[in-house]
Amino acid sequence: MADVTQEGGERVERALQLLGTRALPAVASLLYQEGERIMTDSKEHYVPVDTGVLRDSGYVEPPAMTGTVAEVVLGYGGPARAYALVVHENPRAGKTGGVSPRGKRYKHYARVGQWKYLSTPFQLAADGLLNRLAAGLEAMANASAR
Numbered sequence: 001m002a003d004v005t006q007e008g009g010e011r012v013e014r015a016l017q018l019l020g021t022r023a024l025p026a027v028a029s030l031l032y033q034e035g036e037r038i039m040t041d042s043k044e045h046y047v048p049v050d051t052g053v054l055r056d057s058g059y060v061e062p063p064a065m066t067g068t069v070a071e072v073v074l075g076y077g078g079p080a081r082a083y084a085l086v087v088h089e090n091p092r093a094g095k096t097g098g099v100s101p102r103g104k105r106y107k108h109y110a111r112v113g114q115w116k117y118l119s120t121p122f123q124l125a126a127d128g129l130l131n132r133l134a135a136g137l138e139a140m141a142n143a144s145a146r
Contacts (some may be wrong), residue, residue, distance in 0.1 A: 007130065007131060008128075008129075008130030008131035008132075008133065008134045009130055011130075011131070011134035011135075011137075011138065012130055012133055012134045012137060015134055015137030015138045015140075015141050016137065018141035018145075019137065019140060019141050019144070022140070022144065023137075024065055024068065024070055025065070026136075026137055026140045027070045027133070027137070028063035028065050028070035028072070029063065030132075030133050030136040030137065031063060031070055031071075031072045032060065032062065032063045032072050033136070034072070034125060034129065034132070034133075035060040035072040035073075035074045036060050037125065038074060038118075038121050038122050038125045039058050039059070039060050039074050039121075041121040041124070041125070042058065042117055042118050042120075042121045043055050043058055045121070046113055046114055046116075046117035046118075046120055046121055047076070047113050047117040047118075048087055048093045048094035048110030048112065048113030048114065048115075048117065049094075049110055049111070049112050049113055050108045050109055050110045050111070051108065053079060053080050053083075054076060054080040054083060054084055054087065056080075057076045057077055057078040057079060057080040057081075057084065058074075058075070058076050059074065059075060059076075059077070059078075060072065060073075060074040061073040061074070074118070075118065076088075076118065087110075087115065087117075088115060088116060088117060088118060088119070089115060089116075090115050091115050092115075093110065093113060093114055093115040093117070094110040094111070094112055094113030094114045094115070095114065096109050096110075097109075
């Protein structure tokens, strides 16, 4: 596996030091905002939509903090749980034109969207993530210094 280096790491470290004990809640808050941004992008541009049940099942859980770890979980599920996984891994999702691989017409089919409808916006959000976190943490540190 290749090492990935992102710009902004040193800025994040400095801001975390300035925030001290407030660092973990600050990171958790910013990660939650990132999760909301990813989910919005997924729903608006990537998730296949027929009836809207899958799109409406998208969620972002509030941050959970344990020790020095902040975690934000996002996904699709609820009444669409089984369907969500199948569609996420189906390259034809949102691209069938209403016809099965054998030529049979579907009663319902997504007219928009694509597979990897959560992975794609997540990967796109990774670009520049450290700089966005650094900017948010710096703003919080500066606000608390006033």
